[in-house]
Amino acid sequence: MIFLMDLQMMLLDVIYFILRSSVRVVLRPRTKPIDGELVLITGAGGGLGRLFAQEFTKHGADVVLWDINSSSNEQTAKLVREMGGKAHTYTVDVTNREDVYRNAELVRKDLGRDVTMLVNNAGVVAGERILDCPDELMERTMKVNCHALFWTVKAFLPQMKAQNHGHIVTIASVLGLFSTACVEDYCASKFAAVGFHESLAHELLAEEVEGVKTTLVCPYIVDTGMFDGCKIREEMELLLPPLEPQYCVEQAMNAILIDQPLVCIPRLTYLPFLSRLLPWESNVVVYRFIGSDKCMYPFIDTMRKQVCNTSIKVA
Ligand SMILES: NC(=O)C1=CN([C@@H]2O[C@H](COP(=O)(O)OP(=O)(O)OC[C@H]3O[C@@H](n4cnc5c(N)ncnc54)[C@H](OP(=O)(O)O)[C@@H]3O)[C@@H](O)[C@H]2O)C=CC1
Numbered sequence: 001m002i003f004l005m006d007l008q009m010m011l012l013d014v015i016y017f018i019l020r021s022s023v024r025v026v027l028r029p030r031t032k033p034i035d036g037e038l039v040l041i042t043g044a045g046g047g048l049g050r051l052f053a054q055e056f057t058k059h060g061a062d063v064v065l066w067d068i069n070s071s072s073n074e075q076t077a078k079l080v081r082e083m084g085g086k087a088h089t090y091t092v093d094v095t096n097r098e099d100v101y102r103n104a105e106l107v108r109k110d111l112g113r114d115v116t117m118l119v120n121n122a123g124v125v126a127g128e129r130i131l132d133c134p135d136e137l138m139e140r141t142m143k144v145n146c147h148a149l150f151w152t153v154k155a156f157l158p159q160m161k162a163q164n165h166g167h168i169v170t171i172a173s174v175l176g177l178f179s180t181a182c183v184e185d186y187c188a189s190k191f192a193a194v195g196f197h198e199s200l201a202h203e204l205l206a207e208e209v210e211g212v213k214t215t216l217v218c219p220y221i222v223d224t225g226m227f228d229g230c231k232i233r234e235e236m237e238l239l240l241p242p243l244e245p246q247y248c249v250e251q252a253m254n255a256i257l258i259d260q261p262l263v264c265i266p267r268l269t270y271l272p273f274l275s276r277l278l279p280w281e282s283n284v285v286v287y288r289f290i291g292s293d294k295c296m297y298p299f300i301d302t303m304r305k306q307v308c309n310t311s312i313k314v315a
């Protein structure tokens with residue numbers, strides 16, 4: 001009897017949340033104030049990381065910038081300070097667990113307060129077909145795009161739980177929800193990042209830690225240069241052009257500021273979820289029609305040229 005009552009309640013809740021999210025597409029909920037929050041962004045020297053730092057600054061938050069590249073990280077800090085924001089930079093290799101824990105302590109000591117929003121943004125890609133790809137590059141992708149999330153969450157979640165206040169943002173990718181050819185390292189790492197993030201979100205909900213929010217961000221191609229060359233069929237590109245970095249970050253911020261648990265950017269990329277219901281062979285023909293089966297070929301060639309040019313320079 002209780003089972004049937006639970007089943008009825010569950011179904012009513014499912015319908016309620018479907019209706020609520022449909023309404024929210026039109027009537028956007030109020031955004032939460034984040035002035036006074038301390039936001040830590042990994043990969044803050046890169047394309048999206050830099051824009052996130054500026055966006056959080058616009059909303060009055062102080063930013064802690066972590067990147068393996070100190071000069072690009074300092075450049076981001078300079079831009080934040082020119083906006084009148086507060087930026088604190090640390091040169092951190094997020095694949096080095098000890099480096100993460102040590103610098104997390106350093107942040108607490110230097111600033112005298114806890115990080116309240118964590119944006120796991122740092123990411124890399126090998127850019128080689130698997131049989132041409134050095135093992136070290138594949139390992140690096142997993143370490144940056146996935147393992148790093150373990151260390152940063154272990155470093156900052158305890159205080160968020162203690163305060164029952166915080167927000168964990170994972171910048172994953174649509175390639176963490178569905179795959180394509182020639183990015184086995186990247187897809188593996190982003191699928192893992194999605195799995196990690198969702199398990200963490202379930203854990204916080206199961207423990208009823210209401211004050212610690214999570215947002216999983218899954219963008220399509222963004223024009224930061226990371227995937228230069230990646231192209232789908234011309235006609236389809238009209239429907240799905242690469243994202244402007246600023247637009248991508250604004251869409252992500254809109255989701256973060258209303259505590260939205262998942263955002264795919266653009267909305268059209270929610271559709272491939274349905275492909276899971278189709279037979280594999282159907283997906284293959286859809287991929288071929290769209291040109292997404294070989295969309296990474298030009299990217300791989302671009303990366304190969306870059307590596308050749310760099311090695312010639314070094315030589
Ligand atoms: N660009 C795109 O098309 C898309 C990107 N994404 C994701 O968005 C995120 C940001 O991407 P994007 O801004 O384009 O990439 P960028 O390459 O521009 O920025 C990534 C940043 O992470 C830094 N980084 C790399 N390795 C480490 C490390 N071990 N420790 C600390 N920092 C590190 C990089 O430093 P350095 O430059 O020195 O390597 C760089 O500053 C990534 O997670 C990416 O996977 C998701 C969807 C689409």
Ligand SMILES: CC1=C(/C=C/C(C)=C/C=C/C(C)=C/C=O)C(C)(C)CCC1
Nearest residue numbers: 173175179180220221227272290292295
């Ligand atoms: C596979 C595929 C598509 C193409 C996806 C591409 C090309 C994604 C590239 C994403 C990148 C580069 C993410 C980086 O993090 C479509 C057209 C959505 C249709 C559904 C199947």
